[in-house]
Amino acid sequence: xxxxxxxxxxxxxxxxxxxxxxxxxxxxxxxxxxxxxxxxxxxxxxxxxxxxxxxxxxxxxxxxxxxxxxxxxxxxxxxxxxxxxxxxxxxxxxxxxxxxxxxxxxxxxxxxxxxxxxxxxxxxxxxxxxxxxxxxxxxxxxxxxxxxxxxxxxxxxxxxxxxxxxxxxxxxxxxxxxxxxxxxxxxxxxxxxxxxxxxxxxxxxxxxxxxxxxxxxxxxxxxxxxxxxxxxxxxxxxxxxxxxxxxxxxxxxxxxxxxxxxxxxxxxxxxxxxxxxxxxxxxxxxxxxxxxxxx
Amino acid sequence: xxxxxxxxxxxxxxxxxxxxxxxxxxxxxxxxxxxxxxxxxxxxxxxxxxxxxxxxxxxxxxxxxxxxxxxxxxxxxxxxxxxxxxxxxxxxxxxxxxxxxxxxxxxxxxxxxxxxxxxxxxxxxxxxxxxxxxxxxxxxxxxxxxxxxxxxxxxxxxxxxxxxxxxxxxxxxxxxxxxxxxxxxxxxxxxxxxxxxxxxxxxxxxxxxxxxxxxxxxxxxxxxxxxxxxxxxxxxxxxxxxxxxxxxxxxxxxxxxxxxxxxxxxxxxxxxxxxxxxxxxxxxxxxxxxxxxxxxxxxxxxxxxxxxxxxxxxxxxxxxxxxxxxxxxxxxxxxxxxxxxxxxxxxxxxxxxxxxxxxxxxxxxxxxxxxxxxxxxxx
Numbered sequence: 001x002x003x004x005x006x007x008x009x010x011x012x013x014x015x016x017x018x019x020x021x022x023x024x025x026x027x028x029x030x031x032x033x034x035x036x037x038x039x040x041x042x043x044x045x046x047x048x049x050x051x052x053x054x055x056x057x058x059x060x061x062x063x064x065x066x067x068x069x070x071x072x073x074x075x076x077x078x079x080x081x082x083x084x085x086x087x088x089x090x091x092x093x094x095x096x097x098x099x100x101x102x103x104x105x106x107x108x109x110x111x112x113x114x115x116x117x118x119x120x121x122x123x124x125x126x127x128x129x130x131x132x133x134x135x136x137x138x139x140x141x142x143x144x145x146x147x148x149x150x151x152x153x154x155x156x157x158x159x160x161x162x163x164x165x166x167x168x169x170x171x172x173x174x175x176x177x178x179x180x181x182x183x184x185x186x187x188x189x190x191x192x193x194x195x196x197x198x199x200x201x202x203x204x205x206x207x208x209x210x211x212x213x214x215x216x217x218x219x220x221x222x223x224x225x226x227x228x229x230x231x232x233x234x235x236x237x238x239x240x241x242x243x244x245x246x247x248x249x250x251x252x253x254x255x256x257x258x259x260x261x262x263x264x265x266x267x268x269x270x271x272x273x274x275x276x277x278x279x280x281x282x283x284x285x286x287x288x289x290x291x292x293x294x295x
Numbered sequence: 296x297x298x299x300x301x302x303x304x305x306x307x308x309x310x311x312x313x314x315x316x317x318x319x320x321x322x323x324x325x326x327x328x329x330x331x332x333x334x335x336x337x338x339x340x341x342x343x344x345x346x347x348x349x350x351x352x353x354x355x356x357x358x359x360x361x362x363x364x365x366x367x368x369x370x371x372x373x374x375x376x377x378x379x380x381x382x383x384x385x386x387x388x389x390x391x392x393x394x395x396x397x398x399x400x401x402x403x404x405x406x407x408x409x410x411x412x413x414x415x416x417x418x419x420x421x422x423x424x425x426x427x428x429x430x431x432x433x434x435x436x437x438x439x440x441x442x443x444x445x446x447x448x449x450x451x452x453x454x455x456x457x458x459x460x461x462x463x464x465x466x467x468x469x470x471x472x473x474x475x476x477x478x479x480x481x482x483x484x485x486x487x488x489x490x491x492x493x494x495x496x497x498x499x500x501x502x503x504x505x506x507x508x509x510x511x512x513x514x515x516x517x518x519x520x521x522x523x524x525x526x527x528x529x530x531x532x533x534x535x536x537x538x539x540x541x542x543x544x545x546x547x548x549x550x551x552x553x554x555x556x557x558x559x560x561x562x563x564x565x566x567x568x569x570x571x572x573x574x575x576x577x578x579x580x581x582x583x584x585x586x587x588x589x590x591x592x593x594x595x596x597x598x599x600x601x602x603x604x605x606x607x608x609x610x611x612x613x614x615x616x617x618x619x620x621x622x623x624x625x626x627x628x629x630x631x632x633x634x635x636x637x638x639x640x641x642x643x644x645x646x647x648x649x650x651x652x653x654x655x656x657x658x659x660x661x662x663x664x665x666x667x668x669x670x671x672x673x674x
Contacts, residue, residue, distance in 0.1 A: 193388035196355055199375040200382045201402035201451070211401075215392045 041272075048269035057262055064265075071269040075253050079277075082250040085164070085239075086232040089171035093179040093228050094221065096172070101183035101220070102213075105190075119180050127174065131241045134170050135161055138242075162244040170238035178227035186220030187213070222289045230278055250274055304379075304454050305366025306330050307352070307487065312361035314347050314511075321347040323511035325361070329489060329504075331454075334481050336490045336502035340534070340666075344511040345491045349457050352489065353382045365454050376405070381448035382457040386464060387440045389432035395419075395443055396428040402451040418446040421480065438469045445477070449484055458490040462497060474500045495535050499523070507531050509666070527570045529657050532579055533666035539585075539626045540577040540663040545569075545656075552651060558622035562597040563651040575659030582627040584653040587616055590644045598648040602626065604641050614638040618645060 048067055050059035072079070104115045122130055136142050138160040148154040160166060190213065198208040236251030243249075250270065257267035307329040314322040322344040329335045337345040350356035352363055354375035363371045370378050381402065390398050399418060400411040408414075419425040422442040432440055441461060448456055461477070462470045478501045481488045492498050498505050499519040506516040507530070515522060515531045526532040529540060543562075547554035552563040555578050562578060569576065586594060599620060606617035609632075616628040616639070628647060630638075639645065 191386075191388060193384050193386065194390060196375070197382070197384055197388040197390070198401070199355070200353060200380070201447070202376045202405035203401075204374070204376050207405060212390060212392075218392075 044268045044272055047264050048272055050265045059264055067265050068269045068273060071266055072273060074266075075250060075270060078248055078250045078253050079274075081247070082233050082274075083277075083281075085168050085171060085247075085249060086229050086235075089168045089175070089232050090179075090225050090229045092168065092172040093176050094225060097176055097179035097183050097224065098217075098221075101180050101187050105184055105187035106192075116184070119177050119184075122177065128237060128241070131170055131174065131237055134166070134173065134242055138166055138169070161242060164243070164247045166242040167239050167247050167249075170242045171232045171235060172228075174235075174238065175228040175232055178231075179224040182223035182227065183217060183220040186217045186223075190216050218289065222286065226282060226285070230282070233278060234274060304331065307455055307489070308362075308364045309348070309352075310362040310364075312348065312351060312363065313359045314344070314351060314356065315359045320511050322351070322358075325511070325513060327506060327513060327516065329487060331366075331487055332485055333503045334478065334488045334490065334501055336492060336498035336505045337508055338492055338495060338498040338505050338534075339508035340493055343508040345493075345508045346459060348508075349382075349459055349489065349491045352455070353380055353457055354378050355382075379454040380457060381451050381453040381455075382459060383441075383444045383448050383461045385460045387432075387444040389440055389443060389447070391432055393431075394428065395424075395430050395432065395435070398432065398443060399447045399450050401447065406451075414450055418450045421449075421483065422446045437465055438473065441465060441473060442476075445480065449480070449486065452484070453486065455487050455489060458488060460492055461490070462492075462494075470497070471500075477501060499535070507534060509534075525568055525655055526579070527657070528665070529577060529661040529663055530666035532655075532657065533664070537582055537627060537667070538579045539582060540579050540657070541624065541626075542659060542663065543576055543578045544659070545571075545574040545576060553656065555656065557599075558620070560599055562599075562654070564654045564656045565652055568652075568655040571656055571658040573659070576656040577659055577661065577663055578654065578656050580649055580654045582615070583613075583629040583631075584649050585626070585628045586648045587618070587628045587630055587639065588646050588648065589639065590646055594648040596648050596650050597654070598646055599626075600646050602645045602647055604639055604643045604645060607638055607641055609638055616645075618647060 046061065047059070048071075049061065049063045049065055051062045051064050051067075052058070053060040100119075104112060104119075108115050137144050139145060140156075140159070145154065145160055148160075149156070154160070194216070195208055195212060198212045199205075203211060233249075234251050234254075236249060236255045239247050239249040239252050240255075254267050254270045254274070257263045257270065309325055309327050312322055312325040313320065325344075325348060337348060339345045347356060351358050354370070354373060354377075358371065361371075362369060365379060370380075390401065393401070396415055396419075399415045403411045403414060415428075416425065419428060422445060424439060424442055424446075427435060427439065427443070432443070435443065441464075444461070445458075458477075462473050465473060474497055477488075477490075481501075490498070490502060502519065504516065505519055505522055507514045507522065509530050515527050522531060523535050526535065526538070529538075532538040532540065541557050543555045543557035545553045546556045546561075548566075549563065551566055553566055553569055555562050555564055555576060557578055564576075564578060588594065590600070601621040602618040604616050605619045605625065608615045611632070613632055614630045616630065618626045618628055620626055626647065632638075
């Protein structure tokens, strides 16, 4: 009995010692977050309320909260265009990635790994280069334009590049792997016997897909759409390379304000507003999709 | 769809059913009839083709050749969802995204039945889990999931319920309990159950008729008692329980009995229980049918003399002996501990005796160890 007490006493003191260990282990991550996430956000928020000072490129803190209002009213068109393009691009990517991920997960057999490598293969090439490549593909001398011309879908005077569809195609293309991989992950986890059980319980292939496969792949749909929608909203490269002045997205405005006009308060307030809107949208989306209900 | 599931009734008939994977024949020219309303077990070691047979009946696997019919309806080319057949899958395969209620209602809804509540509640009561209707499958224990899997299938009142190793994932005690419960449910709902298992005890507890399968063929079919008491092949003799198989040859006839010479000792076996085409036989006797005595005692019936105990395992209800015979074969003897006499010792010289009518004789051309190297409890 005494022995038991002694060992249990030793165990508690050891437990106390151990209880600090998680904090030590977390410290690098926490410090990282504090330095590179919390601190920049505070800087961003405080920069946003500054106003121009005496010298050129000098800004002083005057807590002018109206900067936010100015930012929103001044760039409302670009904001709404960003969300519109990102939404369409996300839906387009979903429409392409779902059959792709489904095929890899269920029908690819021994080619599964090769196909997965091919999905991420574009990452080995620069993001900018790949986007410029689309300019070639969609250009008047490109193969796609030639094909459409032969099919009499477009005429010589049509331009596929420097247009809103080109920007959206670019966005959908560039974020496709981020859509495909989570979808593949959740489809691949589906127990094939559950699908067999559905067939056994009088559901034909289409009903099985609708009632079993789709609901079970929802975690992947949610993750994939978020991973596509969030970066697509803030993207400026696609609009820059594949767009025209009337397809400017909010990312282009922020980019121009920071680097060209160097109106830091305006750029900061735009960035912060974008962040807040995305966060709110994501929260509503997750709440609606109800991912916690799923396995 | 609704028609297919209700109209076809009657015996399940498999005719020359074959499934080949390249050169390998998983199921080889199998023909059998399973009477409506019976509890039928397909028993065999893993890889014997029993699960492939079941999957072909369910429509999940396409036969290479042969025919499957229920009553007068040929279902060979029907899709799984067009067959009046439901399956209880090995790992239950419940839908993880649906509640227990919706899992059970799934088949009813697919057949266009709107008012499912009454039927679902009825089967939930039958499996004694009405309080779990709103839970998700992951919140249930293995035994509960098993019962829901049964409920989800029987709610459709299929002509045929297929059970694919349904108790394989449960622990021993729960398995025994579920065996009794499944048997009771079968009697209650009166459906035809086809049960696939590698566990001979499970098959014997539940089934009216057992077909022992080996290498894609049926070795023997019959009631549990028939198969145990009068096996026709060495595989069945070894796979269902244990048997001592001794090489010998028929030398004489004595009324209803053959007289068999076994390494110089004579023993009798009923002619009706002899399944050999010629005189060369494997004389077989179950370990629990043997009596073991110290040499100088005598009992009526057949006897082997000159045995020596090489191993004794006392396991409470019985004692298991390994007795080495003069021809160097070891014979198993299970002796009930019902007489208060302490077990015999290793090294004792003993005589084995038995009632001749309990023995049987198999064709001597077979491998005497067939079916014994596979341990049915494994997997």
